[in-house]
Amino acid sequence: MVEVARELMQQAPKVSGAGDMFQLLRDGRPRTRADLAAVTGQARSTVAARIDLLMAAGLIAPAGEASSTGGRPPATFAFAPSARVVLGVDLGATHARLALTDLASTVLAQRDLPLLITDGPGPVLDQVAATGAELLAEAGRSPGELAGVGVGLPGPVEHATGKPNNPPIMPGWDDADVPAILGARFHAPVLVDNDVNIMALGEHRAAWPDVADLLFVKVATGIGAGIIADGALRRGAQGSAGDIGHVAVPGVTDIVCRCGNIGCLEAIASGLAVANALEGTTTPADVVALVRAGDVAASQAVRQAGRDIGAVLATSVSLLNPSMIVIGGILADAGEHIVAGIREVVYQRSLPLATQHLRIVTARTGARAGVLGASAMAVDQALSSEAVDRLVA
Numbered sequence: 001m002v003e004v005a006r007e008l009m010q011q012a013p014k015v016s017g018a019g020d021m022f023q024l025l026r027d028g029r030p031r032t033r034a035d036l037a038a039v040t041g042q043a044r045s046t047v048a049a050r051i052d053l054l055m056a057a058g059l060i061a062p063a064g065e066a067s068s069t070g071g072r073p074p075a076t077f078a079f080a081p082s083a084r085v086v087l088g089v090d091l092g093a094t095h096a097r098l099a100l101t102d103l104a105s106t107v108l109a110q111r112d113l114p115l116l117i118t119d120g121p122g123p124v125l126d127q128v129a130a131t132g133a134e135l136l137a138e139a140g141r142s143p144g145e146l147a148g149v150g151v152g153l154p155g156p157v158e159h160a161t162g163k164p165n166n167p168p169i170m171p172g173w174d175d176a177d178v179p180a181i182l183g184a185r186f187h188a189p190v191l192v193d194n195d196v197n198i199m200a201l202g203e204h205r206a207a208w209p210d211v212a213d214l215l216f217v218k219v220a221t222g223i224g225a226g227i228i229a230d231g232a233l234r235r236g237a238q239g240s241a242g243d244i245g246h247v248a249v250p251g252v253t254d255i256v257c258r259c260g261n262i263g264c265l266e267a268i269a270s271g272l273a274v275a276n277a278l279e280g281t282t283t284p285a286d287v288v289a290l291v292r293a294g295d296v297a298a299s300q301a302v303r304q305a306g307r308d309i310g311a312v313l314a315t316s317v318s319l320l321n322p323s324m325i326v327i328g329g330i331l332a333d334a335g336e337h338i339v340a341g342i343r344e345v346v347y348q349r350s351l352p353l354a355t356q357h358l359r360i361v362t363a364r365t366g367a368r369a370g371v372l373g374a375s376a377m378a379v380d381q382a383l384s385s386e387a388v389d390r391l392v393a
């Protein structure tokens with residue numbers, strides 16, 4: 001008996017406070033008090049008290065009655081995503097998309113706006129704060145209901161501080177305290193990450209939540225990757241994990257990258273690199289338009305870019321063994337050509353065990369990936385055990 005009890009205790013998730021118990025309910029499935037008592041191993045009275053706290057905070061709500069084999073059917077409770085809202089902000093070089101979402105990242109109000117990241121943090125974050133306030137009003141929610149803000153920036157971000165670190169296309173932003181500046185405007189916690197990481201998070205949560213090991217690759221003006229391993233976004237020690245744009249492509253010795261090194265993937269295979277190499281195109285969007293119009297030279301150039309990206313991804317596949325590679329960013333809009341090029345090289349250059357069940361596909365969330373991921377990042381913070389414990393205290 002003692003053995004069995006010890007085993008049960010080891011198997012039971014470590015659940016101490018209301019915040020921990022809430023994590024069990026985040027999947028949205030209704031549960032009874034008895035269900036929660038059984039899973040947590042806590043007394044019914046303890047569970048009942050915690051349910052009351054979470055109900056009072058609005059985080060869970062009654063979800064009808066469970067079926068009963070006799071007597072009065074027990075009440076069930078489920079996560080109430082509309083309890084609070086978060087703001088997702090996806091900042092690009094020349095545009096921004098903001099979305100106000102509920103706690104399940106369902107979009108309640110959204111705005112696309114042109115802006116120039118080169119205007120610097122002052123004017124750009126002013127615009128973000130003003131637009132965020134408009135979205136709150138539009139959705140009929142008060143500023144006090146904002147539980148957090150997630151921001152994606154088009155450059156390297158030190159994850160612990162949320163500060164951009166020598167971002168090449170963002171003059172004036174180096175070391176800018178984005179969380180403090182926006183936190184003062186919104187009076188809510190602000191989390192900042194690079195655009196590729198939030199896209200990876202958004203695509204993973206919205207399109208492939210059950211895929212535990214996924215590599216998201218953005219191919220646009222630049223190239224970068226976001227790593228989902230064991231179900232979570234992995235940022236590395238400083239936040240620069242997945243920065244594959246400046247990995248050297250094997251065999252290229254004559255192309256100098258803007259970073260000063262020779263043969264970087266970004267200098268050879270990004271949307272901008274392809275646009276510069278083709279006749280009559282100046283932007284990645286021009287390349288996509290040509291491919292869609294059936295232009296042979298453009299299609300071949302995109303396919304070759306896919307092969308070059310594949311050469312670098314083959315190494316990533318060996319290191320990380322993802323079960324899925326998702327290609328996003330504007331060049332993914334060129335259709336199958338880029339994916340075909342990537343598949344060609346990755347399958348040829350990786351060991352069979354790594355590629356046996358590897359799927360290589362284009363992203364499903366398209367231009368929404370960034371705001372969805374920014375929202376998910378803010379939600380994860382707002383609904384963490386610690387944050388929920390503080391909220392109900």
Ligand SMILES: [Zn+2]
Binds near residue numbers: 245
């Ligand atoms: Zn480079």
